[in-house]
Amino acid sequence: MEIKNTIAFVAAAAAWRTISGSKSETPSSEPEQNKNRQQSQCPVSGKKVDGPSGCPFSSGLPLPDPTHRCDPNMTEETKIPDVPPLTQKQREIIKSTAPILAEHGVTITTHFYKNMILAHPELRDVFSESSQKLGHQPRALASAVYAYACNIDDLTPLLPVVDRIAYKHTSLHIVAEQYGIVGKHLIQAIVDILGDAVTTEIGDAWYNGYWNLAKIFINREQEFYSTAVQAGGWEGWRQFKVEKRVKESDEITSFYLKPVENTGKPLPKYHPGQYIAVSLYIPALGYKQARQYSLSDSWNGEHFRISVKREDGVSIPTKSDPTVPANPGWMSNLLHAKLHEGSLIDVASPYGDFFYEPSSSKPDSPLVLLSAGVGQTALLSILNSQLGNPKKPITYATVARNEDVHAFGSHIRDVTTRFPNVKYKVFYSSPSADAVQGRDYDIRGRLDLRAIQDDLHIADKDAQYFLCGPESFMLAQVNELKKLGVDQNRIHVELFSAGDLPPSAQ
Ligand SMILES: Cc1cc2nc3c(=O)[nH]c(=O)nc-3n(C[C@H](O)[C@H](O)[C@H](O)COP(=O)(O)OP(=O)(O)OC[C@H]3O[C@@H](n4cnc5c(N)ncnc54)[C@H](O)[C@@H]3O)c2cc1C
Ligand code: HEM
Numbered sequence: 001m002e003i004k005n006t007i008a009f010v011a012a013a014a015a016w017r018t019i020s021g022s023k024s025e026t027p028s029s030e031p032e033q034n035k036n037r038q039q040s041q042c043p044v045s046g047k048k049v050d051g052p053s054g055c056p057f058s059s060g061l062p063l064p065d066p067t068h069r070c071d072p073n074m075t076e077e078t079k080i081p082d083v084p085p086l087t088q089k090q091r092e093i094i095k096s097t098a099p100i101l102a103e104h105g106v107t108i109t110t111h112f113y114k115n116m117i118l119a120h121p122e123l124r125d126v127f128s129e130s131s132q133k134l135g136h137q138p139r140a141l142a143s144a145v146y147a148y149a150c151n152i153d154d155l156t157p158l159l160p161v162v163d164r165i166a167y168k169h170t171s172l173h174i175v176a177e178q179y180g181i182v183g184k185h186l187i188q189a190i191v192d193i194l195g196d197a198v199t200t201e202i203g204d205a206w207y208n209g210y211w212n213l214a215k216i217f218i219n220r221e222q223e224f225y226s227t228a229v230q231a232g233g234w235e236g237w238r239q240f241k242v243e244k245r246v247k248e249s250d251e252i253t254s255f256y257l258k259p260v261e262n263t264g265k266p267l268p269k270y271h272p273g274q275y276i277a278v279s280l281y282i283p284a285l286g287y288k289q290a291r292q293y294s295l296s297d298s299w300n301g302e303h304f305r306i307s308v309k310r311e312d313g314v315s316i317p318t319k320s321d322p323t324v325p326a327n328p329g330w331m332s333n334l335l336h337a338k339l340h341e342g343s344l345i346d347v348a349s350p351y352g353d354f355f356y357e358p359s360s361s362k363p364d365s366p367l368v369l370l371s372a373g374v375g376q377t378a379l380l381s382i383l384n385s386q387l388g389n390p391k392k393p394i395t396y397a398t399v400a401r402n403e404d405v406h407a408f409g410s411h412i413r414d415v416t417t418r419f420p421n422v423k424y425k426v427f428y429s430s431p432s433a434d435a436v437q438g439r440d441y442d443i444r445g446r447l448d449l450r451a452i453q454d455d456l457h458i459a460d461k462d463a464q465y466f467l468c469g470p471e472s473f474m475l476a477q478v479n480e481l482k483k484l485g486v487d488q489n490r491i492h493v494e495l496f497s498a499g500d501l502p503p504s505a506q
Helices: 015-019 088-119 121-125 129-134 134-151 155-170 176-197 199-230 331-337 373-386 411-419 449-455 471-483
Strands: 039-041 046-051 237-248 252-259 273-280 289-296 302-310 343-345 367-372 394-400 422-428 464-468 490-494
Touching: 039 411, 088 121, 088 134, 088 176, 088 199, 121 289, 129 134, 134 155, 134 199, 155 199, 155 273, 176 199, 176 464, 252 289, 252 331, 252 343, 273 302, 273 331, 289 302, 289 331, 302 331, 302 373, 367 373, 367 411, 373 394, 373 411, 373 464, 394 449, 422 449, 464 471, 471 490
Parallel strands: 367 394, 367 464, 394 422, 464 490
Antiparallel strands: 039 046, 237 252, 237 343, 252 302, 273 289, 273 343
């Protein structure tokens, strides 16, 4: 689509660029609303700051961090403006320009990240380098913005998505001030890519739209931070020590993490299925990175357990480039190579919208846990948390390539001998010649629900289904469950990457 034909050019786009804080902004072009600033006081530090919204929290926004102190160098960028609700006309503009954003979404978000990181290199510590390089994060952001535009009249269907994103944000300790930085660079990227097609009206609508959405996130994230702290958690990073590491398979190693500072209080209770984020300095990059890992055991108050697959990366040489490097994953390889007993690592409080809540169903309603590879971790936590309930039928089915990479097998076999309510089904897609069917695995091939249909509790309309694995695995299982008559609202999925499953699976 030729944008120039789609939206009329209006010279006033230049004025919009000024409002959005473009590079071309000069001191004399400062927007009207920022002139004649008064002083206001930060409610936390008591520091006098510039303008009525000089401190993002002076406008009555909830405090994201009780230790917050106003940065004396706080700039326009980190201010949270008081934006009015969107007008009907602005909603129409957002809806009608959504297709253009969809078409150029990834170009816009890629451009946005590049410029934002140049201006704020400190943000490299929280954004995944690989996710940027592979385009996952730009795609996830572009599709979130598009979904917002399409649902602007009624955001209710988006609330679960907002929660998933807000949980990821809180696990990385994203704070309100950073919405100003993201907003500035995102809107600048829209202007840079769409050019003069962005009229003042369109610019105003998207500026307001961004801030209305940002405030939904800021408020939701504040709720999550408060809940975490009330449950005995903390905001930001806390130093933990590796108490023990256990090899679970050729690729997966478990790390038992204990807080360095002993506060005498147990670790916060988490829901089985939730994750923690960890942060480590990556010497080869020269900065930190953070990644989420599902807690792979039920809560015990003493330590967290995560189980990490070493991502070796795949080299696919081509004729034109026979030496394509494998790009091994930054964090997982560092954890495997360098995180030994006694090593230190920064850990966030547990978060996440994928979990089993026993009170959400009857004690005897079945649980079906379906995983592939390292996707077992989140489901193992759910399984272990329910072992005290002998009334609950549980089916735990998993697929691995072969016995060398199959983790947790002996633990689950032991569980099945102690708890007859637990059924265990193992698929190997390519078992080695030494693997014995009936001992190491049950069924050869990919996980096939038809092959274990008797243990899926399809007839029980209270059965809950939890799935974790690569996207192709989840798509196949969700579609199959739906064909078997399971309602969508009883199917819960966790993806170990940024973004959602494609809509066909939802
Ligand atoms: C909610 C959640 C829970 C999770 N739980 C777990 C868990 O329990 N256990 C677990 O092991 N993981 C889990 N993950 C995944 C984990 O967060 C990391 O994504 C994973 O460990 C890989 O991180 P990394 O830094 O090693 O790899 P990254 O550096 O992030 O790379 C990711 C992948 O991309 C490939 N890659 C990188 N750069 C390139 C390139 N230029 N070209 C081609 N390929 C490239 C890498 O080889 C790797 O396979 C979870 C993720 C989420 C979101
Ligand atoms: C309205 C504004 C925002 C939107 C729509 C948005 C959207 C998203 C989406 C869709 C994801 C992927 C979630 C997933 O993994 O499923 C994400 C992740 C993330 N967001 Fe935001 N976000 C916003 C604001 C911010 C802000 C202010 C920051 C702070 C700098 C931020 C930092 C991150 C980070 C670090 C991740 C993880 C990405 C990674 O691992 O590379 N976001 N966001």
